[in-house]
Amino acid sequence: MAGGAREVLTLQLGHFAGFVGAHWWNQQDAALREAADAKETPGELCPDVLYRAGRTLHGQETYTPRLILMDLKGSLNSLKQEGGLYRDKQLDAAIAWQGKLTTHKEEPHPTTNPYLQDLLSAEGAPSRDGIWRTRSVPNGKGPAPLTTATSPKPLMPTESSIRVWSDFLRVSLHPRSVCMIQKYNHDGEACRLEAFGQGERVLQEPGYLEELEDRLHFFVEECDYLQGFQVLCDLHDGFSGVGAKAAELLQDEYSGRGIIAWGLLPGPYALGEPRRNIFRLLNTAFGLARLSAHSSLVCPLSLGGSLGLRPEPPVRFPQLHYDVVTAGATIPFPLVPSQSLPDTLVQLGGATPWTPLSACGDPSGTHCFAQSVVxxxxxxxxxxxxxxxxxxxxSPLHACSTGEEVLALYLQQQQPRARSSAHLLLAPCKVAPPYPRLFSRLRQQGLVPDAAPTGPAVDSIPVLGALCSSSSWNRTLGDLAQELSTLDLRRWASFLDAGVERDDFQELLQELHGLAQCYRAGDGLEA
Structure with a gap:
């Protein structure tokens, strides 16, 4: 189905991973619509890498994420576990039995948020009530888009309307995508998945393990050129254990395939919750160590300034207005309309042009070994x-003949000993609804204005992103191990009772010290 694309299967593990994933899939969906509507598609992004084609019972072609997600009981709200995309309500209503019937009334299913239903109806998409509204997708998949005389302005989400991540997910999922862990609750204080050992045990139970393996086989076997997996995993709770066991399973079953793991942590935390903070520290440490053992690349992501117990200033962006406790953010590249890329990079000077999002503290004074920049x-x-x-x-940057040369030369000037790769894409990052309106001082295309902006709200932004391997991890992992070594485990016996032995804890400290040594400034790759 995917032609010559090198497919990637995404695993989304945990509720915070659900929020991050919902924003991410919404952005992929916005990019698909942009490509479908454009007269000339740049062709620089291949959606078949992340999406799969299918067909409903009525013969309607579909295009859904190649995704497996796991969450807890009570976490879906209006999203049905089996989805509504492949259901036939007429067949569901047909009753073959002619004998006596007993009616059992189910509690009403939560309704979709008004603003999300408004978006789905206005843009032509499969809504969760089972009604198919056509929408075109790239490469000729799907019919021509519906057209209407007017395009109503979509409603915007409010803080009170968002309870769970599915409240603003605009993408329809395949029935095999959603896997629920019924033994633990999303809400309430009882039966919570709060410790690493609990998460490991989930995928040691035959029922959940077989269910995950079955879904993996379904998505993997239809791929022609599977290149690997990306895992979005909560680190702060018991899903760190689920993610560690899932990565181990992928490594065992699909050796030779790449595994990139994104360890996700909510933003700044409250100091008045010692038990939750200690569990967060232990879960994060075990999750990072175990994911590193079974993955090709591990990258933690957080708006918090530190992985440890000592609070650090949260991440902030100059052109962005948001509550750092609850919101995620993307920094816009600070280009003004009258400038070129060389002009902007020269103005940045010697400062690191991006804001760290891995809770590693201030990057100044650290050594970069390798980096990939887009x-x-x-x-x-x-x-x-x-x-x-x-x-x-x-400057020498102004003598370059292509944007790729400009960016590559700039990176070489900034980190002459690092191995760098640079990529330029024309397609912007879409921030249309339901992405929250966080950018109040930018033009519609995300450029920094010379004066107060007027006109339509921001719907896309330019972004500079980077993955870096640097000596900052030597300090971060060393500090994490130091904090753990001062804990009195007798006070936190409940964490050990969840499935972690004292020997496991001592082994963890050794693993963290060993990982930290891999990032010493003197051990970098020579250019």
Whole structure:
């Protein structure tokens, strides 16, 4: 189904991972709509890597994420576990039995948020009530989009309307995507999945293990060129154990395939909750160590400033207004309309051009070993300098003939000993509803204005993103091990009772110290 694409299967484990994943899939969906509506598709992004094609009982083609997600009982709200995309309500209503019937009335299913239902209806999409509203997708998949005389302005989500991540998920999921852990509750204080050992035990139970394996086989066997897996996993609770066992399963069953794990942590935490904070510390440490043992690459993501117990200032962005306790954010690349890419990079000077999102503290003074950088959303005309011939150039960056050369030279100037890869994409990052309106001082395309912006709200932004391997991890992992070594485990016996032995804890400290040594500044790759 995917042609020559090198497919990736996504695993989404935990409720916070659900929030991050919902935003991420909504952005992929917005990019698909943009590509379907564009007269000329750049062709730089291949949606078949992340999506799969299918067909409903009525013969309608579908395009859904290649995704397996796991969450707890009571966490779905209006999203049905089996989905509504492949259901036939007429067949469901048909009753073959002619004998006596007994009616059992089920509690009403939660209704979809008004603003999300408004979006689905206005844009032409499969709604969760089982009614199919057609929408075109790239590469000719799906019929032509519906057109209407007017496009109503979509409603915006409010804080009170969001209870769970599915409250703003606009993407329809395949019936095999959602896997619920029924033995633990999402709400309430009883039966909570709060410790690493509990999470490990979930995938040691034959029922849950077989269910995950069955879903893996379903999605993997239809791939032609599977390149690997990406795992979005909560680190702060028991899903750190679920993620560790899932990564181990993937490594055992699909050796040779890449596994990239994103360890997700909510933002700044409250100091007045010692038990929750100690559990968060232990879960994070065990999760990082075990994921590192079974994954090709592990990258924690958090708006908090630290992985440990000592609070650090949270992550902030200059052009962004949001509550750092609850919101995620993307920094816009600070290009003003009158500037080119070389102009902006020169203005940044020697400072690191991105804000760290891995809770590793201040990156100044650290050594970068390797980095992969992507800049997307700048018009091609801005990639290079347009200085008149004969005029002296402000910098060597202004002499480059392509945007890729500009970015590569800038990275080489910043980190001359690091191995770097640079990529430029024309497609911007879409932030249309239901993405929250966090950008109040930017133009519609996300550029920094010379004066107060007027006109439509921001619907896309240029973004500079980077994955870096640096010596900051030496300090971060060392500090984490130091904090753990001062804990009196006798006070936290309930964490050990959940399935972790004292020997496991001592082994964890050794693993963290060993990982920290891998990131010493003197052990970098020579250019």
């Amino acid at each position: 800049l997307r959303g700048l018009d091609r005309a801005c990639h290079t300098s347009q200085h008149a011939p004969g005029r002296p150039l402000p």
